[in-house]
Amino acid sequence: MKRRRVLFIRLSQFRLFIRKFLIAILFVSALALMMLSKADSLVLEKTTTAVTMVFNPVIRIIQMPAQFVYGVYEKIKDIGLVYSENKKLKKENIELMLIKNQLRTLKMENRLLARMLNYTPPPEATFVTAKIVAEEGDGFSHSLIAYIGDADQVKEGQVVLGAESVVGRVETVAGKYARILLFTDINSKIPVLVERNRERGILSGDNTTVPKLQYTALDADIVPGDMLVTSGVAGIFPAGLPVGIVSRIGEDEIEVETITDIPRLEYIRIVDYGIYDDVVKLMQEEED
Amino acid sequence: MEETFSEILENGLKRCLPLLSSILLLLVIYIPVHLPLSRFLRPDVGMICVYFWALYRQDLFGSVSVFILGLIADSLSAVPLGLNIFAFMFVYVFGSTFSSYVNMKPFAVSWLGFALISFLAFAVKWLLASFFYSQFLVFGSILIAYLATVCLYPLIASLNILIQNKCLANEEIIYEQG
Numbered sequence A: 001m002k003r004r005r006v007l008f009i010r011l012s013q014f015r016l017f018i019r020k021f022l023i024a025i026l027f028v029s030a031l032a033l034m035m036l037s038k039a040d041s042l043v044l045e046k047t048t049t050a051v052t053m054v055f056n057p058v059i060r061i062i063q064m065p066a067q068f069v070y071g072v073y074e075k076i077k078d079i080g081l082v083y084s085e086n087k088k089l090k091k092e093n094i095e096l097m098l099i100k101n102q103l104r105t106l107k108m109e110n111r112l113l114a115r116m117l118n119y120t121p122p123p124e125a126t127f128v129t130a131k132i133v134a135e136e137g138d139g140f141s142h143s144l145i146a147y148i149g150d151a152d153q154v155k156e157g158q159v160v161l162g163a164e165s166v167v168g169r170v171e172t173v174a175g176k177y178a179r180i181l182l183f184t185d186i187n188s189k190i191p192v193l194v195e196r197n198r199e200r201g202i203l204s205g206d207n208t209t210v211p212k213l214q215y216t217a218l219d220a221d222i223v224p225g226d227m228l229v230t231s232g233v234a235g236i237f238p239a240g241l242p243v244g245i246v247s248r249i250g251e252d253e254i255e256v257e258t259i260t261d262i263p264r265l266e267y268i269r270i271v272d273y274g275i276y277d278d279v280v281k282l283m284q285e286e287e288d
Numbered sequence B: 001m002e003e004t005f006s007e008i009l010e011n012g013l014k015r016c017l018p019l020l021s022s023i024l025l026l027l028v029i030y031i032p033v034h035l036p037l038s039r040f041l042r043p044d045v046g047m048i049c050v051y052f053w054a055l056y057r058q059d060l061f062g063s064v065s066v067f068i069l070g071l072i073a074d075s076l077s078a079v080p081l082g083l084n085i086f087a088f089m090f091v092y093v094f095g096s097t098f099s100s101y102v103n104m105k106p107f108a109v110s111w112l113g114f115a116l117i118s119f120l121a122f123a124v125k126w127l128l129a130s131f132f133y134s135q136f137l138v139f140g141s142i143l144i145a146y147l148a149t150v151c152l153y154p155l156i157a158s159l160n161i162l163i164q165n166k167c168l169a170n171e172e173i174i175y176e177q178g
Helices: A011-038 A042-062 A064-117 A277-285 B006-028 B045-056 B063-076 B083-102 B106-131 B137-169
Strands: A126-137 A142-147 A159-160 A168-173 A175-184 A188-192 A200-204 A213-214 A227-230 A244-250 A254-258 A266-271
Touching: A011 A042, A011 B063, A011 B106, A042 A064, A042 A126, A042 A142, A042 A168, A042 A175, A042 B006, A042 B063, A126 A175, A142 A168, A142 A266, A159 A254, A188 A244, B006 B045, B006 B063, B006 B137, B045 B063, B045 B083, B045 B106, B045 B137, B063 B083, B083 B106, B106 B137
Parallel strands: none
Antiparallel strands: A126 A142, A126 A266, A142 A175, A159 A168, A159 A266, A168 A175, A188 A200, A188 A227, A200 A213, A213 A254, A227 A244, A244 A254
């Protein structure tokens, strides 16, 4: 009698198995991806970067007609404001000229004093202005995608400023695009201090529009209206950048209002203070 | 009869049309609108598309298409990779189960079904994300996104019905226009 060979699973049986359990396999894959993304897998990072590189140009193209209509509307709106804006700007210009003269004197004085102390100044910050091409924000995450073009100097971790204050940091760079993690996102934790009295705390995003100030001293003297600035601790953000204003002090939490109107943001500045690389290098050295 | 190259191409494109149109609609929602409420009222268009095609054209929109759509949604946003895939798969499984019941019923029935299934999907998404971040996410803003998604369902469904009836109508017509 001839024996049947049953050493390997037949391809047709394998296909049948896959077809039968495909949905279960995909569910398990989704959960596995979540677990892997918690572990910051390099392969997953590359996958998301590739997808971002493919689809961001599409978003940029499909938004062009809408951007055109919005641009025309903004221009018409601006025409009505030209006269009053001009008057205001002229007044501001006079004030700024006075400040400029004062600054020039202070700069000279500072240079002389620095020379006397043999002080080495830190490198000056450089920045890239980028246009926002996509935004997303709901209860699950808050981020933006900006077009950076051929700007090579944009790197992960760099500070992102809006018109008046910090809005977040660069999370990933994918070709000509960068994803910006807003400071209202749940993953964002910024060490800050109250400008008035140097009380320290951590500004934590929670996927709402009002991030919370946490880890403050129990007897901390904080009142609504206090300005929060970056403390510089942890090395990601340099010290002294405005972040938000305390808006409400509840029983368990301190709510903070953003200074920059994030929904109306069209352009951002990605600033390289030249400290992030040094911090990463130091951390790597410490790990080794 | 043998198919010509153009026929093969046309049929291939038709088979991909539900996925391609869903990707396009998904991308449209990422366009910055510069409105104060835009950060709250961001509907989950992907979920609507998955539900719609699971109800009416499972033959053209399989579980792999759902996975791809979820992967794109996850990659473009800052959520943990896999979160949208899981939620979309959840909607797909329930949508396809619900499919035979909804067939030939008024549009309101499928809308009601979506309101129910998407609520469960948002709740699952919330639980998974809370587990991932080891803290409960604020449910209020998620509820607003859910309501925006349910309200947008008729519009996105109408676009999908148009695609189905204009481009894929050889097989069946979902709703007669007008």
